[in-house]
Amino acid sequence: MAAALRKTQQLRSTLCKTPKNPIFTTFPKPLQNPKSTPCLQQQKPYSTKSSKFPEYEMPSVTWGVIQGRKEKLVSRVIICDYLKSMGIIPDELEELELPSTVDVMRERVEFLQKIGITIDDMNEYPLMLGCSVRKNIIPVLGYLEKIGIPRARMGEFVKNYPQCLHASVVVELVPVVRFLRGLDVEKQDLGYVLMKYPELLGFKLEGTMSTSVAYLVSIGVNPRDIGPMITQYPYILGMRVGTMIKPLVDYLISFGLPKKILCRMFEKRAYILGYNLEETVKPNIDCLxxxxxxxxxxxxxxxxxxxxxxxxxKAKLSSQQYFFNLKLKIDPDGFARVVEKMPQIVSLNQNLIMKSIDFLLGRGILVEDVAKMVIKCPQLVALQVGLMKNSYYFFKSEIGRPLKELVEFPEYLTYSLESRIKPRYLKLQSKGIRCSLAWFLNCSDQRFEERIKGAYIEAESNGPSFFMGGKLELPGGDIVSEDEEDESDDEILYRRTVSL
Incomplete structure (x- = not known):
């Protein structure tokens, strides 16, 4: 080291001397400060701030002087000893080029610790210590913060995807961000998407990301919904079409589920695409x-x-089946009918279910009749008790019908008291028409007007079969609205699908 310093001083003194050969003599330019000479002017130190990303502090030391083989080995030993003293295992750094001085490595470690990286994190991915603070880390972190990743969570991001520190901002990061924006991911959502799935920054644009999007659009997903889908579930971009997405789509279509409905499901609940076909979906279908x-x-x-x-x-169905059998003596076949009409029953809290059941039992309805009501209209167990009370008291005080009619048509409790039951009942009273609950409630407004204007009362059916989220379907093919006559089966199923 001393020899290198002496050589540097000799070279500097040689350059500062005026050459004796007149051929190389040049006329000096007038100096603004005659007291100073070019040789004595002190060079400006490197700025501790980056002009591009001023929010991160630049290191005060660089890689150091050029070393020979012997000096490199000595420096490497010193750096490894320092890392060991910090609790970092340097074994994986053997093939990695390290800085020439321990001061540079110390600043790297301290910089990473400042953003929230622990010694354990460095041991998990020691290659991050090979990244230059000036050339790699600061440009990457500055760009990530610019696109929406908060500084407070920058350490968490680097922990989840430390490979980003090796990336080139211009060559690797910017194209991925532009691709996401091109898919209609909102600018303010970029940080959220990347925090959720940081591995996106390492994907190739022409690979899985492009093919998964192209396939979804090809089966009918609205291109304008791709952006919201990725925002909700960015893992779509990492799924292979042939092994993950297409097999799931084909399997669901095999049960008669139209593509139109399937695409709507994906648009509103993109995470469905992440269900494992062999481990989750098929076993659940077999369970049903x-x-x-x-x-x-x-x-x-x-x-x-x-x-x-x-x-x-399996666990949810077993628990609910036992519960309904215990409380209402509903047999397995009856429970299956409940699931068919309202599959959400598998996830309903049993305490919530009991509130509705207790209300019905408290009105003097027999357990057997409550069971029949629940099998016919499972939505009863999901209703708010307050709304049920209002509808029930109107039924008893104003309509004045026996409980038998309520047991036969439990759907009465699911209709809005103020917007449907009261207005229609008052019209019937004004016309002097007496009819069943199903006749004046289980129809559209247009059909109701046609009924009360008619000179006769049409034959009544046994009651509707209720599907959650759709219109009531009358048994025997009765028409609820005239628009249904020309609809295909797919369109009818689509219309009756619950609003996702």
Whole structure:
């Protein structure tokens, strides 16, 4: 080291001397400060601030002087000893080029610690110590903060994806961000998306990301919904079409689920694409069938409650089946009918269910009749007790019908008292018409007006079959609205699908 310093001083003194050969003599330019000479002017130190990313402090030391082989070995030993003293295992750094002085390595370690990286994190991925603070770390962190990743969570981001420190901002990071923006991911959502799935920064644009998006659009997903889908579930961009997305789509379509409904499910609940076909979806379908659910109704069940194919279903079904059998003596076949009509029942809290059941039992309705009501209209167990009370008291005080009619048509309690039950009942009273609950409630406003204007009362049916989120379907093919006449089966199922 001393020899190198002497050589440097000799070179500097040689350059400062005026050459004796007149051929190389140049005319000096007038100096603004005649008291100073070029040789004596002190060089400006490196700025501790970066002009591009001023928010991060630049290191005060650089890689150091050029060393020979012997000096490099000595410096490497010193740096490794320092890392060991900090609790960092330097074994994986053997093939990595290290700085020439321990001061540079010390500043790297301290910089990483400032942003929240611990010694354990460095041991998990020691290659981050090979990144230059000036050339690698600061440009990357500055760009990440610029696109929306908060500084307070920068350490968490680097922990989850430390490989980003090796990336080139211009060559690797910027193209991925532009790709996301091109898919209509909002600018303010970029940070959220990358925090959720930081590995996106390492994907190739022409690979999995492009093919997964192209396939979803090809089956009918609205291109304008791709951005919101990725914001909600960015893991879509890492899924392979041939092994993950397409097999799931084909399997669900095989049960008669139209692509139109399937795409709508994906648009609103993109995480469904992440359900494992072999480990989760197929076992859940088999579980539904084993509990007595009819295969032809699987499409309707999935359309009403898409999450059912990703739940720990066997445990939930077993628990709810036992509960309904214990409280209402509903047999397995009756429970299967409940699931078919309202699959959300598998996730309902049993305390919530008991509130509705206790209310009905408290009105003097027999347990057997409450069971019949629940099987016919499972939505009863999900209603607010306060709304049920209002509708029930109107039924007893104003309509004045026997409880038998309520047991036969439990759907009465699911209709709005103020917007449907009261107005229609008052019209019937003014016309002097007496009819069943189903006749004046289970129809559209247009059909109701046609009924009360008619000179006759049409034949009544046994009651509707209720599907959560859709219109009531009258048995026997009765028409609820005239628009249904020309609709295909897919369109009817689509219209009756619960609003996702």
């Amino acid at each position: 069938l084993s509990f007595g659910v009819k295969k032809e109704l699987l499409a309707s069940i999935i359309a009403q409650y898409p999450q059912i194919i990703g739940l720990p279903l």
